[in-house]
Structures are given as C-alpha cells and as structure tokens.
Amino acid sequence: MSVARLRIETAGPLTSVQDAGRPGWRRFGVPPSGPVDRRAFAAALAATGGKEVGIEVSLGGLSFTCEGGPVAMAITGAAVASVNGVEVGGWCVVTLQPGARCRVRESGGNWGYLAFAGEMDGAAWLGSRSTHLIAGLGAGRLEAGAAVSIADARDRASVSIAPPPEAEPVAVARVVLGPQQRFFADEVLARLTGEPFAASARFDRMGMVLDGPALTPLRVDMPSEPAVRGALQVDGDGRVSLLTADHQTTGGYPRIGAVVEPDIDRVAQLPAAAALRFAVVDAGAAVALTRAAAARDAAWLAQVRAGCRARGSLLTANLVDGVVAP
Amino acid sequence: MTAPVFRAVGAGALLADFGDVIDEALFARVVALDRAVAAAPPVGLVETVPAYTSLLFVFDPLVTDHVAVEAHAARLIAPGGDFTGAHTHEVPVCYEGDAAPDLAAVAEWLGMSGEAVIAAHLAGEYRVFMYGFAPGYAYLGGVPEALHLPRKAVAVRGYPVGSVMVAGPQCLITTLPMPTGWWVIGRTPLRVLDAGAGRPFLFEPGDQVRFTRVRAEALV
Numbered sequence: 001m002s003v004a005r006l007r008i009e010t011a012g013p014l015t016s017v018q019d020a021g022r023p024g025w026r027r028f029g030v031p032p033s034g035p036v037d038r039r040a041f042a043a044a045l046a047a048t049g050g051k052e053v054g055i056e057v058s059l060g061g062l063s064f065t066c067e068g069g070p071v072a073m074a075i076t077g078a079a080v081a082s083v084n085g086v087e088v089g090g091w092c093v094v095t096l097q098p099g100a101r102c103r104v105r106e107s108g109g110n111w112g113y114l115a116f117a118g119e120m121d122g123a124a125w126l127g128s129r130s131t132h133l134i135a136g137l138g139a140g141r142l143e144a145g146a147a148v149s150i151a152d153a154r155d156r157a158s159v160s161i162a163p164p165p166e167a168e169p170v171a172v173a174r175v176v177l178g179p180q181q182r183f184f185a186d187e188v189l190a191r192l193t194g195e196p197f198a199a200s201a202r203f204d205r206m207g208m209v210l211d212g213p214a215l216t217p218l219r220v221d222m223p224s225e226p227a228v229r230g231a232l233q234v235d236g237d238g239r240v241s242l243l244t245a246d247h248q249t250t251g252g253y254p255r256i257g258a259v260v261e262p263d264i265d266r267v268a269q270l271p272a273a274a275a276l277r278f279a280v281v282d283a284g285a286a287v288a289l290t291r292a293a294a295a296r297d298a299a300w301l302a303q304v305r306a307g308c309r310a311r312g313s314l315l316t317a318n319l320v321d322g323v324v325a326p
Numbered sequence: 327m328t329a330p331v332f333r334a335v336g337a338g339a340l341l342a343d344f345g346d347v348i349d350e351a352l353f354a355r356v357v358a359l360d361r362a363v364a365a366a367p368p369v370g371l372v373e374t375v376p377a378y379t380s381l382l383f384v385f386d387p388l389v390t391d392h393v394a395v396e397a398h399a400a401r402l403i404a405p406g407g408d409f410t411g412a413h414t415h416e417v418p419v420c421y422e423g424d425a426a427p428d429l430a431a432v433a434e435w436l437g438m439s440g441e442a443v444i445a446a447h448l449a450g451e452y453r454v455f456m457y458g459f460a461p462g463y464a465y466l467g468g469v470p471e472a473l474h475l476p477r478k479a480v481a482v483r484g485y486p487v488g489s490v491m492v493a494g495p496q497c498l499i500t501t502l503p504m505p506t507g508w509w510v511i512g513r514t515p516l517r518v519l520d521a522g523a524g525r526p527f528l529f530e531p532g533d534q535v536r537f538t539r540v541r542a543e544a545l546v
Contacts (some may be wrong), residue, residue: 026375026384028519029457125521135461135502137521179333179341223348224458224465226375227381229429230336250377250458258336261387281332283392287369290337290387 004069004118004153005098008050012060017120017139017148019052022128026249032076033130033138034227035243036111036205037165037265040077040143040298044115046072047161053122053129054115055142062114062142066096071119072156078105078269079112081298090155091161093308102221109169109269110203118153132246133205157309165296168273170266173259173290174281175232179255180225183217184234191215192232192256193278197240201271207233208268210276214238217254224252231255232278236289244268260286273307329403329458329539330355330380334398338372338387339503340395342403343380348467353455356381357532358407359399368398376531378467409453412433412532417499417514418540419490421447425513425545427485431493432509435475444539447511452535455539457527462501463518464529469495477507488514488545491538512537516543 018041021034035041035056045055055062057079072095075081079088081104090095090112096102106112122139140147167239175219181189197212216238227233233245233253242259259267260281270276281289327336330342344352360376363383370390387464418469419508421429421444421463433440452468469492482507485491490499491508501519523536529535 023384024373026373026382027457027531028462030461031457108362132461134504176334176336179343210460221515223378224378224456225343225377226341227338227340227383228335228382247479248459249375250456255335259337261337281335286334286337287387287391294336294388 001116002068002070002118004071004150005067006064006140006150006159008068008144008148009063009065010060010144010166011062011142011146012058014056014133015059015060015062015132015142016056016133017122017142018054018056018131020128021245022126022130022138025126026226029249030126030132031133031245031247031249033205033245035113036268037077037113039116039265040111042072042297042301043161043164043304044076044113046301047076047159047308048072048115048117048156049309050074050115050117052117053120053139054113055148057104057112057114058088059107060111061103063101063103066098066102067099068098069152069153070097070155073102073151074115074161075112076161077112078106078109080107091163091270093156093159093161095155095158108269111269114127116153118150121149121151134246140176156308156311157287161304162253162300162307166262166266167299169270170263171275172264172277172279173267174286175257175259175278176253176283176286177257177280181256182221183219183222183254184256185218188215188217189256193280197276197278199267199272199274201272203268205244207241207243207247210240210242212240213222215240215256220253222252222254224250227251227255228258230259232257232259242267256306261290271274273314282325329400332399333385333542334392335382338385340385342381342383342399346372348378348455350453352379352444353453353532355404356407356408357400357409358404361411361530362402362404366402368395370397377458383482391414407531409534412534413530414451414534414536416418416528417513417516417535417537418544419514419537420428420540420542420545421512421543425542428491428509429511430522432473432475432511436472438472439440441498443473446472447492448537448539450497450537452537454529454531454533456531460502460504462527463498464518465484466535467495469497475509479507481507485510488511488517490514513545
C-alpha cells in the first residue's frame with residue numbers, strides 16, 4: 001500500500017475538494033454544495049474507484065507535483081491535463097508516477113474534475129467533505145502550498161472514459177415556471193421562452209449570470225422565500241441568474257422558473273457566449289425527464305466502471321514492473 | 327385562515343405558500359406545518375426549508391412527485407399555529423467601542439442618543455424567522471419600529487463573526503466575516519454557527535431571542 005501526496009503549486013480561486021454533497025441542512029442556510037457538474041464528478045469516481053472525494057477545478061486551473069505514488073488519476077468534465085509537459089487531454093485515466101508534474105486547465109466549459117484511485121483526505125463538516133466555498137466550510141479550497149494525501153494509492157492502466165449520454169452542450173434547457181411567476185407580466189414570461197439567452201463569464205459556485213433580454217419583475221418587495229439549485233433568479237434590473245451548488249437557501253429576488261434536474265449542470269458548464277434557449281415543461285414532465293435521465297446516467301456510469309476495471313486489470317497484468325500496488 | 331397555495335419548484339421541490347405578508351400569525355402556520363411534517367414525513371422527503379411566509383419541501387423525484395407530496399402535506403395543515411415548544415435564547419451583546427462601529431451613525435440617522443438606540447434594541451422581542459444568505463445567518467424579526475432604517479448604499483467588509491446588525495425590521499448575528507450593508511450596533515461572544523459542534527446551529531426557526539447587555543470584557 002502506498003501513499004501519494006499532491007503538492008499544490010498553483011490553483012485558480014474556485015478550486016476545491018468536493019464529495020457528492022451535504023443535503024439536509026438547507027433550513028440552517030447550508031446548501032448541499034457538492035460538484036457543480038455532478039455527472040462529470042461521478043464519472044471521475046467511477047473510473048478510478050475513488051472513495052467519494054475529488055477535486056473540482058475551474059478558471060485558472062491547477063498545477064501540482066505528485067510525491068509518492070504511483071496513483072491513477074481520472075480527468076473529466078471541462079478540463080484537460082498535461083503530465084510532465086505531455087498533453088493527455090480529458091475524459092481519461094492516467095497514472096502519475098512519483099515526481100510527476102501535472103497541469104490541469106479548463107477546456108470547453110467551466111468545471112473539471114479529478115479523482116484518484118485511493119482514499120483522498122479532507123476534513124468533513126456535517127458528514128460531508130464538500131466545500132462551501134465562500135464560507136470555507138468542508139474540506140476547503142485548494143491553494144498554492146496546500147497538500148492533498150491519497151492513502152492506499154493504486155496504479156491503473158491509462159484508458160479513455162466514455163463521455164455522458166448528453167455530451168454536446170445543452171442548447172435548450174427545460175424549465176418549470178415559478179414559484180414566483182406572479183411577479184412577472186405575461187409579456188415578460190413570454191420573453192423567457194421566445195428570446196435567446198447566452199452563458200456568461202460571470203459565474204462561481206453559487207450561480208451564473210445569463211446574458212439575454214431583461215425580464216424585469218413587476219415589483220421586488222417579496223418576503224424572502226426558499227430557493228433551489230436550478231432556480232432562475234431575476235434581480236430588480238431583470239437580469240437572470242442560474243443558481244447552482246452553493247446557492248443561497250432563501251432569497252428575496254423572485255424566481256421566474258427552475259431548470260429541470262438533468263439540464264441544470266449542463267447549463268452551468270456552458271462557456272461564455274454559448275447560446276441557450278428555454279422551453280417550459282410542467283412539473284409532471286420535469287419528474288419524468290429526471291427519472292429517464294437518472295436511468296441513462298446509471299447505465300452509463302456502470303459502463304464507465306466496468307470499462308475501466310476490465311481494461312485496467314488486463315493492462316496492469318502486462319505492465320507489472322514492481323510499482324503496481326497489491 | 328385560507329389554505330396555502332402549493333407551487334411546483336423544478337423537478338424536486340414544492341412550495342407551500344401561505345401569503346405575502348410578514349407577520350407572526352402567518353409564520354406560526356409555517357412552523358406548525360414544518361413540525362407536523364417532521365413528525366410524519368411523506369415518502370421520499372429530503373428536507374423542508376421554512377421561510378417568512380412559506381415552507382419548501384425538497385423531495386427525491388426518483389421516489390415521489392409533486393402530486394404525492396402535496397396530497398400528504400395538505401392533510402397536515404392545521405387552521406392556525408402557535409410557537410409551543412419554541413426555545414427562548416438569551417444573547418449577550420456588547421454595544422461598546424469596536425464592537426459597535428455603526429452605533430453613532432445609527433443614532434445620528436435616527437436622531438436618538440446612542441443609549442436610546444441600545445435601549446430600543448434591548449427592548450425588542452425577536453423571533454427567528456428563517457436562515458438564509460449563508461450558513462448560520464438567522465433572520466430575526468421584531469426590531470422595534472424606532473430602529474428601522476434602510477441598509478447602507480454600499481456593503482462594507484471587515485466585520486468580525488458575532489457582529490449584531492440591523493436593517494429595516496430585521497436583526498442578524500453574523501457567522502462569517504462577509505461584507506454587509508447592514509448596520510453593526512454590537513457584538514456577541516455567542517456563536518450561532520459553531521463548526522466544531524455536533525449540532526452546530528443555535529436557533530431553530532420559530533425560536534425567540536432576547537438580547538442582554540454585557541461589557542467588553544465578555545467578548546474576550
């Protein structure tokens with residue numbers, strides 16, 4: 001059994017440790033957090049057999065040196081990596097040898113993920129290691145000088161990871177209107193589906209501001225009401241934001257709609273200026289879409305798991321050179 | 327009292343909306359429903375989130391749906407509600423020096439003496455209406471009308487955790503060193519969010535808060 005240590009050299013301001021999230025504490029102002037792109041994160045864990053925890057990378061990327069090891073690393077989501085100056089791309093598993101220098105940068109979207117074959121450390125808060133970034137609660141932000149330990153680090157063969165069933169950028173996001181649609185005139189509601197929107201570069205773990213027509217509310221005097229991930233929140237000037245992983249649990253700006261579960265993370269991944277339209281569905285359709293997507297994702301993740309395991313053992317058997325963990 | 331309006335929120339949540347007005351009687355119905363649901367949760371419920379005038383049901387859409395959750399919730403709605411069982415918390419506040427950076431400005435704005443501002447703040451009966459903004463930020467209603475003032479035009483940073491601040495009819499004790507446009511009139515040594523504790527949040531929505539005055543030594 002070996003231990004690998006990642007010594008962080010540079011990290012963008014949104015780089016943090018995440019696990020599947022922290023549901024159950026919204027009533028105390030604590031959103032679930034977890035990865036902004038949950039599919040890509042789950043694929044990184046499935047490809048490495050990693051234990052629940054991974055690293056979320058965004059603007060500014062991440063560079064680190066691997067000490068100890070070797071350790072297999074999965075790269076998924078909107079990120080590509082180079083190891084010792086050699087480009088390895090994204091959606092793949094590579095093994096980092098002791099002393100390897102790895103650079104990760106965003107590519108084709110906003111959020112990328114790293115997971116490792118082994119057990120990554122990180123402090124838990126309320127039973128989860130997900131980082132609530134502005135509060136600094138959970139395992140925390142990764143900054144230059146930090147070190148991450150991976151116990152029981154293992155080698156795996158280099159394989160590519162099948163991208164998710166919906167790999168292309170989302171062009172039309174499905175939305176359930178409300179719950180505060182009474183704050184919008186009919187012609188403003190019509191603009192939500194009738195006019196084009198676009199992703200912007202103004203995003204963080206709380207949400208993304210969308211470019212598009214002003215959806216100015218009739219008034220902004222509502223008492224604060226609970227908000228959810230996926231909500232399309234509109235400020236007094238009519239600017240629309242999508243709320244994501246670290247969203248405020250309550251807020252006084254009206255929400256014109258909520259993006260359906262399978263489309264939320266895909267909108268959050270859209271690079272700046274990518275075109276986006278909204279289509280309204282009813283609540284029953286939103287549930288049906290969510291169930292269908294969950295079934296597709298489960299089948300895909302099972303394939304990722306099996307693919308990496310099968311090829312992993314095959315190639316490892318041919319590559320035994322004394323560095324393979326038992 | 328009318329029944330709440332149920333509104334779908336995306337694929338996995340349902341809002342029970344009791345009205346548009348912030349008042350204790352309406353909020354008591356939110357708390358009553360929240361408690362009833364905690365005692366008899368519908369299948370597939372993940373959590374509830376109380377706010378001033380509404381209660382959000384977050385559910386697992388792979389297990390249940392809006393129709394089933396609404397049917398379950400509708401059966402639990404009581405005609406009224408009270409705050410029986412709510413706790414009353416005493417929160418010590420220092421209104422002196424560095425602990426009260428905006429006290430003089432608030433007094434000037436309101437045309438009162440600093441002592442009158444403190445007396446008015448201490449006289450308020452506060453209710454925890456909801457959490458929001460950030461982990462542990464509990465919104466307390468019940469600031470006496472004499473102390474209602476708009477928030478600052480620009481948010482200011484640099485206030486320590488435990489800052490006691492007011493804006494409009496609301497009062498809040500900070501849990502993070504975040505910028506704010508509210509007026510900081512005191513500081514408490516009490517922690518609303520203690521990240522080291524097993525159950526880290528001091529208040530439940532519906533609880534009452536009374537402020538008591540302490541000297542600066544209590545902050546150490």
